[in-house]
Amino acid sequence: MNIDQLNTPCLVLNEEKLSNNIERIRNRLDEKALIFRPHMKTAKCIEVGRRMMKSPQGPIAVSTLKEAEKFAEAGVLDILYAVGIAPSKLEAVSALRSRGIDLSIVIDSVSQAEAVAARARLDRDPIPVLIEIDADGSRGGVRFDASEKVLTIARELHAGGAELRGVLTYSGATYECRDVDEIRAVAERERQAAVHSAGLLRNAGFPCPIVSVGSTPTASFSENFADITEVRAGVFAFSDLVMAGLGVCSVDDIALSVLASVIGHSHDGHRILVDAGWMAVSRDLGTASQRVDQGYGVICDLDGKIIPDLIMSAASQEHGILSLRSGSRVSLPNLPIGSMVRILPNHACATAAQHQRYHVVSSGSHVLSDVWERFSGW
């Protein structure tokens, strides 16, 4: 079957680009002797996950317990649930751990430490915990300079028989950077916050075997990983226009696209309508704050070759409107009704989440080589 026989809209995944993207990050982290813990939040797919992991047993990071359950079923043993735990989710954590999964969790408050300690006592299970450290104020985590709070959390966990496994930082600020130098500066602050907190814990007599940092920009560009033990990253495998805008990859590295059919022309031929709206590409406008605003996505032909200056400039639920960038001097391509295009996404995590499967092809080929199911929900 060829991809031009697929029902549109749907996802097309270029396996060659996927493999290259994975190899690039993996080689980089191997050279630096770091453990790589790929994040499954983007792909949510066993086949993609297996290509990202070093071993079928992991390690991996996940953003939902649904991901943890699915990858556990597929044989993964070392799973970090990298979102601060809600106490009500501890029962599901226990259930997975009782099946032999080394599921670790993240906390950043004394209140969570108390809940985890209570659960550890109840289950007589040393639930492994990483303390999240906030390096840049972007999201969660204990402020890196709130030493007393970090130590109180550690003491509470220890008293309850939970395992303090380490510290974790996430630098959302890397996504706001304008160039590689800025990314490196932010990543260095992230590293320092993590290493400082690990030192604090160790000096107080607590073990802190894992010092985990991550995000695709950090994993791609940070030069200094001194005293870091592991790196997390997820979106790198598919890559997207936001990553290309940050300089993390080139637009040509993007492995994921949305296949769409032309269904109309309007505005005296200045607009092309396709059957992929925001339901198919998501509402993510992540490049709007970057140097080049790509609208809802960059348009390629069926071979995956970029059509000059053509972007999805507007979207409703099931309609995408393609037009030339303002100021473009090229003319609109001839795309009659029924033609197919491929749309490169702003944000692969958001776009992939709108679909149920990946249609796998190789570069330059229209032949469908495989179909990989993905899962969603919580």
Add this chain to the structure above:
Amino acid sequence: MNIDQLNTPCLVLNEEKLSNNIERIRNRLDEKALIFRPHMKTAKCIEVGRRMMKSPQGPIAVSTLKEAEKFAEAGVLDILYAVGIAPSKLEAVSALRSRGIDLSIVIDSVSQAEAVAARARLDRDPIPVLIEIDADGSRGGVRFDASEKVLTIARELHAGGAELRGVLTYSGATYECRDVDEIRAVAERERQAAVHSAGLLRNAGFPCPIVSVGSTPTASFSENFADITEVRAGVFAFSDLVMAGLGVCSVDDIALSVLASVIGHSHDGHRILVDAGWMAVSRDLGTASQRVDQGYGVICDLDGKIIPDLIMSAASQEHGILSLRSGSRVSLPNLPIGSMVRILPNHACATAAQHQRYHVVSSGSHVLSDVWERFSGW
């Protein structure tokens, strides 16, 4: 089971508000002796759809052929697929029609008319077609003043043995309006474009039994439906903050919310973190261009009561950040870790699409009365 026992994030649907929203629109259109064709694109759920429909057989409008298939399986016979047809989808249209479903489709080009005519000849099936008329340049449709094109499409359909069933307009511009008077003005232009095109076709000897307009703002406020036969609307059933911002409903009418758990506090207690990020509420920021920017959504307590000035101001994939509106004089509520909140969505279509089911409750009750599955994909 009570909703505070649900795994978060998840959707909570207030059945009483749902029923009231449906009754309000239905009564309005009944009074005006219009056929109501509710749109299933928001709910994508048989149980909600049945409440929206006048009869278990329909009529309904759908935004995907997947919706058509699911509602056909549930016994609906009169289905309008209200997105311009891609020629490659005609085979699926034929398959549904051969099962006895009165599935009608929409076109706005001679090229589509040719494809439909060819299919009608091949199947010996008078595929019913509505010509989409563009009243405001917002999306698809033949320009209302392009009379010759409308007639060429009609002749092509007729020659192939397809059934010209009518004309259809959609006024996306109603979503950009700032008040009810503007909505009425836009809706009147929409009406005129549809009625003008119907007259054109009838004068040329073509039948045009259906003259269809729609959108929730049009259905809610238009005063003049002269010569219109049917009205389409979808989001009204749940309602959302965009509709409230337009004045179509009050915030208190919104039937859909995302249930979330508090997982942290940051910025010296000025921010509350919940386990519902953009994956759970969608990336839709539809109120950003309205008078009141609601961020990613308005926060209510577990009873559904609005917490003054608290909105979701930022989101990453699985983290929502709650904070007070800038300039607020109230203080942040006490929401310890593990507390639950309900988030009212900007755009119900986008938020619902991120989930697999609705958890049904009544106003003022925490008791889960039902769980309704929804579907997605194409």
